[in-house]
Amino acid sequence: MAQYSIKDLEKLTGIQAHTIRIWEKRYQLVRPQRTLTNIRVYSDEDVKRLLNVALLNHNGLKISKIAKLNDKEINLGVLDVTADTYNTNNQIDSLVVAMVELSEKNFDDLFNKLIKELGFEETVIQIVYPFLIKTGILWQTGNINPAQEHFVTNIIRRKFFVAIDALGNKNTGSKFIMYLPEGEYHEIGMLFYCYLLKQNGFQPIYLGQSVPFSDLAYVQSAFQAEFIITSFITAMHDFSFRDYIVTLSKTYRKLKIFITGSQIFKVELKRVTNVTKVKSPDHFKEILMKLK
Numbered sequence: 001m002a003q004y005s006i007k008d009l010e011k012l013t014g015i016q017a018h019t020i021r022i023w024e025k026r027y028q029l030v031r032p033q034r035t036l037t038n039i040r041v042y043s044d045e046d047v048k049r050l051l052n053v054a055l056l057n058h059n060g061l062k063i064s065k066i067a068k069l070n071d072k073e074i075n076l077g078v079l080d081v082t083a084d085t086y087n088t089n090n091q092i093d094s095l096v097v098a099m100v101e102l103s104e105k106n107f108d109d110l111f112n113k114l115i116k117e118l119g120f121e122e123t124v125i126q127i128v129y130p131f132l133i134k135t136g137i138l139w140q141t142g143n144i145n146p147a148q149e150h151f152v153t154n155i156i157r158r159k160f161f162v163a164i165d166a167l168g169n170k171n172t173g174s175k176f177i178m179y180l181p182e183g184e185y186h187e188i189g190m191l192f193y194c195y196l197l198k199q200n201g202f203q204p205i206y207l208g209q210s211v212p213f214s215d216l217a218y219v220q221s222a223f224q225a226e227f228i229i230t231s232f233i234t235a236m237h238d239f240s241f242r243d244y245i246v247t248l249s250k251t252y253r254k255l256k257i258f259i260t261g262s263q264i265f266k267v268e269l270k271r272v273t274n275v276t277k278v279k280s281p282d283h284f285k286e287i288l289m290k291l292k
Contacts, residue, residue, distance in 0.1 A: 003041040006032075012047060012096070012138065013054040020050070027067035029053055044100070051097045052078050055090065092131045099135065099152045100144065107155055120163045121199075124192055125281055128156060132188065153188065160191040167198040174291060175225040177216065179207035181244065186233040189260060193229060193284055200288045213247075220252070227256050229278070232263035241267045249275050258287070 010017045023029045030050055032040040042050075052074050056066050061077065069077065078094070091114060098107035114123040135152065138144045176197055180187055187209055197204040205223055207215070216228075228248070232241055241263055249257060249272050260278040269275055278284045 003033075003043065004047055006040050006042070009042055009047065009050055012100070012144075013050050014058070015050070015054050023053075023063060023067075027063065029063075029067060048097065048101050049074070051093070051100060055093050055097070058093070059090065088126050088130065091127050092134060095127070095131050095152070096134065096138075099148050102148065102151055104151075104155065107152060111155070111159060115159075120195070128188075129281070132156075156188055157191065160188065160195065164191065164195050164198060167195070171198060171201050171203050173200070173202040174227060175223060176202055176204040176227045176229055177207065177219055177223060177225040178204050178229050179211040179216070180209045180231055182210050182212055183236050183239070184232065184234050185209045186231070186261075189233070190229075190231050192281060193260070193278075196281065196284060196288065200292065202288070202291075213244075216252075220255075225255065227258065228252060229258040229260070231261040232259065233261040235263065242269070245269065245275060246272060258284075260284070 004012075006017045006020055009015070009020055013020075015023075020030070024032070030042060030046040032042045032046060035041055049071070053063075053066055056074065056077050057063055066074065066077075078097070091110065094110055095107060098110065111123070114127055118126065132153075135144070135149055139146065139149045178190055178194055178197075180190060190206070194204050194206050205219065205225070207219065219225075230248075245257075245259060245267065253274060255274065257275045258278050259275060264277050269277070276287070278287065
């Protein structure tokens with residue numbers, strides 16, 4: 001069983017530590033254990049309960065009323081709150097709850113409901129991207145277990161593959177080679193770009209994660225693409241992103257190259273004329289409209 005500090009709870013729920021202490025003392029909403037040095041530590045169950053309490057409180061229910069509810073009533077209240085599909089903060093918080101609980105059913109049910117009501121594209125842009133950003137921060141600061149992050153990432157990946165497959169393979173537009181460079185495994189963004197390409201009539205070929213540079217030559221000789229798109233998210237030691245991009249640019253000087261991911265904003269690319277930085281999905285959609 002995981003143990004969380006009160007600072008962990010503060011970051012996960014958005015409730016300040018001193019408020020948690022007041023709720024704990026006044027309403028017994030959570031019952032932490034104490035270490036030998038008298039430091040509060042909270043269990044998975046404490047976190048789950050407080051996430052739900054925080055969600056209800058953020059939506060206007062007074063803490064004095066929440067404290068009178070049993071677990072079943074709290075869960076029903078959360079279901080009512082998340083019925084409002086267009087309240088993105090509620091939906092993101094609900095996905096966080098499902099992640100912490102490792103509840104595939106709850107995560108899957110909410111995700112499917114969002115797709116049905118918002119559509120796949122809007123669900124990704126309005127809900128999934130902000131959720132993944134929040135998850136990344138929680139993971140980097142040690143407030144969630146890596147297993148929880150992998151759990152939800154794999155569910156989301158499955159959703160993307162299903163959505164891409166549903167678009168079929170009848171497109172006749174320009175061809176794109178899509179891949180992640182060696183050492184890069186964060187592919188959700190690239191999968192969404194693959195979806196956008198197919199949705200807009202282009203022909204992407206997605207090579208997947210950690211692709212050796214030498215493999216591109218073989219693919220290009222067979223596929224004859226007009227564009228390449230790749231992504232840099234992981235901070236790699238002893239690796240120059242600029243050198244890699246410049247080499248990619250020179251090797252495929254006749255192709256237009258798009259690069260995306262958090263690492264690209266640190267790279268200066270003056271005089272690299274056939275490379276364009278993609279800042280966001282909306283930016284990529286604008287680019288595609290011009291290429292049609």
